[in-house]
Amino acid sequence: MTTLVVTGATGYVGRALVRAAQKRGIRIVAASRRRPATPAEWIRYDLADAVDPAILPDGATLVHLAAETRASSEATDTIEIDAAMRLVEASRVRRSRIIFVSSQAARKDAPTRYGRIKWRIESLVLGAGGSVVRPGLVYGGAPGGVFADLLQLVQRMPLLPALWPAPHVQPIHVDDLAAALIAIAERSDAGAHAYNLGAAVPITFTAFLRVLARMRLRRLRPAVPVPFACVNAAMAVARLFGRSVDPDRVRSLRELPVMHTAADMAALDVVLRPLRSGMCASGDDRRRQLLREAHALLGYVLRERPGSSVCRRYVRAVERMRGAQPLALPRTLTCWPLLLALVDQREDTAENVELQWRLDAAVVLAEATPAGARRLLPRRESPLLAVACVGAALAGEAFWRMAGFFARPLLMRSMTRPPREP
Amino acid sequence: MEKTPRVHDVLIVGSGPAGVAAAWPLVEAGHDVLMVDGGQVPDQSIPRGDYESIRRDDPNQWQWMIGREFEALRNAGAVSPKFRAPTLAYVFREFVEANQIAARGFVPIGSLAVGGLSNAWGCGVARFSPAEMSAFPFDESELGPSYARVCRRIGISGAGSDDLTAYFGVDAWADPPVALDDAHRELVHRYARKRVALTAAGFALGRARVAVLSQDREERKACSRSGFCLWGCAEGSLYSAQQDLRRLRGYSNFTHRPGFVVDRLDVRAGRVAGASTRAGDAVDATCVVLAAGTLATTRIAMRSLPSYRRAPLLALPFAAFALWLPGRLGAGIASGPAFAQLAFALDADTRDAICGFTFSTHGLPVSEFVRSVGWTKRSAARLFPHLLSSVVVANCFFPAHLSANSVALDDDGVLRVEGADAPGLPTLRTETARRLRRAFRRLGAHMLPGSFRPGSTGADAHYAGTLPMRAKPVIGETDRDGALAGLPGVHVADAAAFPSLPAKSHTLAMMACADRLGTRLAARLRGNRA
Numbered sequence A: 001m002t003t004l005v006v007t008g009a010t011g012y013v014g015r016a017l018v019r020a021a022q023k024r025g026i027r028i029v030a031a032s033r034r035r036p037a038t039p040a041e042w043i044r045y046d047l048a049d050a051v052d053p054a055i056l057p058d059g060a061t062l063v064h065l066a067a068e069t070r071a072s073s074e075a076t077d078t079i080e081i082d083a084a085m086r087l088v089e090a091s092r093v094r095r096s097r098i099i100f101v102s103s104q105a106a107r108k109d110a111p112t113r114y115g116r117i118k119w120r121i122e123s124l125v126l127g128a129g130g131s132v133v134r135p136g137l138v139y140g141g142a143p144g145g146v147f148a149d150l151l152q153l154v155q156r157m158p159l160l161p162a163l164w165p166a167p168h169v170q171p172i173h174v175d176d177l178a179a180a181l182i183a184i185a186e187r188s189d190a191g192a193h194a195y196n197l198g199a200a201v202p203i204t205f206t207a208f209l210r211v212l213a214r215m216r217l218r219r220l221r222p223a224v225p226v227p228f229a230c231v232n233a234a235m236a237v238a239r240l241f242g243r244s245v246d247p248d249r250v251r252s253l254r255e256l257p258v259m260h261t262a263a264d265m266a267a268l269d270v271v272l273r274p275l276r277s278g279m280c281a282s283g284d285d286r287r288r289q290l291l292r293e294a295h296a297l298l299g300y301v302l303r304e305r306p307g308s309s310v311c312r313r314y315v316r317a318v319e320r321m322r323g324a325q326p327l328a329l330p331r332t333l334t335c336w337p338l339l340l341a342l343v344d345q346r347e348d349t350a351e352n353v354e355l356q357w358r359l360d361a362a363v364v365l366a367e368a369t370p371a372g373a374r375r376l377l378p379r380r381e382s383p384l385l386a387v388a389c390v391g392a393a394l395a396g397e398a399f400w401r402m403a404g405f406f407a408r409p410l411l412m413r414s415m416t417r418p419p420r421e422p
Numbered sequence B: 001m002e003k004t005p006r007v008h009d010v011l012i013v014g015s016g017p018a019g020v021a022a023a024w025p026l027v028e029a030g031h032d033v034l035m036v037d038g039g040q041v042p043d044q045s046i047p048r049g050d051y052e053s054i055r056r057d058d059p060n061q062w063q064w065m066i067g068r069e070f071e072a073l074r075n076a077g078a079v080s081p082k083f084r085a086p087t088l089a090y091v092f093r094e095f096v097e098a099n100q101i102a103a104r105g106f107v108p109i110g111s112l113a114v115g116g117l118s119n120a121w122g123c124g125v126a127r128f129s130p131a132e133m134s135a136f137p138f139d140e141s142e143l144g145p146s147y148a149r150v151c152r153r154i155g156i157s158g159a160g161s162d163d164l165t166a167y168f169g170v171d172a173w174a175d176p177p178v179a180l181d182d183a184h185r186e187l188v189h190r191y192a193r194k195r196v197a198l199t200a201a202g203f204a205l206g207r208a209r210v211a212v213l214s215q216d217r218e219e220r221k222a223c224s225r226s227g228f229c230l231w232g233c234a235e236g237s238l239y240s241a242q243q244d245l246r247r248l249r250g251y252s253n254f255t256h257r258p259g260f261v262v263d264r265l266d267v268r269a270g271r272v273a274g275a276s277t278r279a280g281d282a283v284d285a286t287c288v289v290l291a292a293g294t295l296a297t298t299r300i301a302m303r304s305l306p307s308y309r310r311a312p313l314l315a316l317p318f319a320a321f322a323l324w325l326p327g328r329l330g331a332g333i334a335s336g337p338a339f340a341q342l343a344f345a346l347d348a349d350t351r352d353a354i355c356g357f358t359f360s361t362h363g364l365p366v367s368e369f370v371r372s373v374g375w376t377k378r379s380a381a382r383l384f385p386h387l388l389s390s391v392v393v394a395n396c397f398f399p400a401h402l403s404a405n406s407v408a409l410d411d412d413g414v415l416r417v418e419g420a421d422a423p424g425l426p427t428l429r430t431e432t433a434r435r436l437r438r439a440f441r442r443l444g445a446h447m448l449p450g451s452f453r454p455g456s457t458g459a460d461a462h463y464a465g466t467l468p469m470r471a472k473p474v475i476g477e478t479d480r481d482g483a484l485a486g487l488p489g490v491h492v493a494d495a496a497a498f499p500s501l502p503a504k505s506h507t508l509a510m511m512a513c514a515d516r517l518g519t520r521l522a523a524r525l526r527g528n529r530a
Helices: A012-023 A074-093 A115-127 A147-156 A174-186 A205-216 A228-240 A247-255 A262-268 A284-302 A308-323 A331-335 A337-342 A350-367 A368-378 A383-416 B018-027 B051-057 B087-090 B114-121 B140-154 B182-200 B241-248 B294-304 B367-370 B377-390 B425-442 B507-530
Strands: A002-006 A027-032 A041-044 A061-064 A097-103 A131-135 A160-164 A193-197 A223-228 B007-014 B033-038 B099-106 B204-209 B252-259 B260-268 B271-276 B281-290 B310-315 B319-326 B342-346 B353-360 B390-397 B405-409 B415-418 B491-492
Touching: A002 A012, A012 A027, A012 A147, A012 A174, A012 B018, A061 A174, A061 A284, A061 B007, A074 A097, A074 B114, A074 B294, A097 A115, A097 A174, A115 A193, A131 A174, A131 A308, A131 B114, A160 A228, A160 B377, A174 A193, A174 A262, A174 B182, A205 A223, A205 B114, A223 A228, A284 A331, A284 A337, A284 A383, A284 B319, A284 B377, A308 A350, A331 A350, A331 A383, A331 B114, A331 B260, A331 B377, A337 A383, A337 B377, A350 A368, A350 A383, A350 B367, A350 B377, A368 B051, A368 B377, A383 B377, B007 B018, B007 B294, B007 B507, B018 B033, B018 B099, B018 B114, B087 B114, B114 B241, B140 B241, B140 B507, B182 B342, B182 B390, B182 B425, B204 B425, B241 B252, B260 B294, B281 B294, B281 B507, B294 B310, B294 B405, B294 B491, B319 B425, B319 B507, B342 B425, B367 B377, B377 B390
Parallel strands: A002 A027, A002 A061, A027 A041, A061 A097, A097 A131, A131 A193, A160 A223, B007 B033, B007 B281, B033 B252, B099 B415, B281 B491
Antiparallel strands: B204 B342, B260 B271, B271 B281, B310 B405, B319 B390, B342 B353, B353 B390, B405 B415
């Protein structure tokens, strides 16, 4: 297995890359100003430092993530270019590969200094036979980089800016980007190539912010049209809260070229997670879907809203015993748990076996709560009432069997379909 | 560091009922006894208090109802809810893996627990009749003193002159019964009125004889009818071999070594070495008593006897059903014991007797019924709260000659168990269901339609017959003292040595046989020493 030397290993993408690589058993050498939080080999590295080629182990791949985050100026440009030249030279001496993580904004004639600098470094790296990665808007996981700025912005602002004219972004989850970087590092045939990575279909920046607000921050934020000219003012507000934002980076949003990502993604065999999943703090929304399923199934059995602790127990049971995959319950059934009776019927198909297991589990879990015991334990009552209730249960069963006979095929078909993308 | 291994007089493999019953006479005679077992101990405490109020009020009831490892959601296919009780999970844990058992058409049950399967026992006790022991190579009356010793030690209840007194044969040593609940009392009253007609049809009903205390005994308490029986008894009212083991540990000539699973025995120079499944771990003894439970004992015997690789395995076919007492609709939870309250037998005076027990639904999770009825869950959850107080559940066991199971040891040391029914079983089962339906209807108890269900083969856990006792044993058989032919110094104290197995509970008979074996072995060892 190869060794990765990662500059900027403590940054937003760097942390995700180090974690993903270590999980795969790849040796990591972190090159950063600060010691990384995860235990890894570490060498002190600053963009302004000279680079001793000896720091690159034989056959190592150098992933260059470190970048100036201060607002770009003549001085920072020089630092970035010089640093890149030194790294390219060091990797040439040691015959190791270099992967440079650039930006969607990189273009020779980019309207921003930021984009033009990235392009110049790209040319250096490609010229030396290295690989370049242009990620779209990186989001998800522990906050960092632009994503942290956006989180903070949405958290503090009561409204979402619907920028006009609407810029489009191509989001990529930080863990998916890390997986792609590892895939490139592991390719033996990777030559000088610029990989465009991000969602194949661009979405508006506002739509991105809305999902961020909803799924990550669990807030509703109405969007108001904002002419692009006001963006600078908004950034000034953000700066008041203590974060320095490179205005150039945000400005470059406006002129982002649409990347054609499908071919590169396919070549690397990287499949992006849906934005709504990725936006959850855990990196996917399986658990949220499982909780919704728990509410539906337990509510169906209990005939009342289930408590939160029994729902969590259901989720843990499914995670532990059934591979954590949520059932593809149609919205009708999660909103109206009573209608689960339509699919709760005997039939020996694979998806029904799973549904029946979960319904059985819901019964067992629901019973082991005070609410469930009150519902299920035998009651002392007048024999007449008992007869009436038994009769009602029989009649109800007959009704649901009949209704299920007609409705079930339709509902089961929608349950076998893959879950809808946002 | 090399130590000279200590040579014990007797190594007893297994600390279940057979093991402790064999140990007592040996320990009391002063012999140096080492008992080894799988070492599993409870990891979840049994609830105490009033079942109903705990169920209605305690938000933490999931800890014992569901279990931290979701034990209640495992083994969903097993008929008996015991296999889903989190507090009993330790009893069955890792037995199959540690003993390398592979089964087809058979549910292999055994235990690595301290105290063995007795920790999850239904506590039914009975004495085998002379007719039921006709295949044994010694006279039934020889067991008399052993039955008396064992019964006095473990404490049994249920005495009452009824139509099953002769069938169970233990009333001489039994305390009065624990009080019945209302539903069962009604059944008893109706039986008294219909007795003549029912007995003429071969049906007899009486108290279940159980190893449950109805009077306090040292640190064990009389049954408080708390209703937690399914999960185990925090008061120690139900017998478990752990209680005997605790007292045996008080003897200086008794050593208990948990966590030593015997894989194989080596007999040389008048000594037996027991090798553990862990490499390099072994113990030495002058003689060995195998009491690891039929399956584990059989595997150890077959591992140690190269020419003995295959045997028939006796197990009791069984079925479960539910009875409906319409008069009790709306009566609410009946307080009463959750263990077997009444017993019934068909053709009790024959060797083909069929035996069963009835239980209250109190103290059973209602989800057991909701899951098994096959309705939509919501309707079932609406039905049972109103129906269950008028329902009594029952099981019935058929004699083991209706099973045709076998065990074989393969070249990799795996014990392969094959389950099969004897040809006559399906017809007999249908016929029995019909007879029971009719008999209980006369008692005002209606068998719920579709509720009579055969249990999975092997799930009864009443196994026997792989190393049968014979007057003239050949390799793989045992003699009248349980000595295993082909392995000098090795004895079999559990039901593996039973040549036949009637439908009634066999644990007490097994303990009596083990006590007899221990007594005779103690005498012989003393003779040798002298």
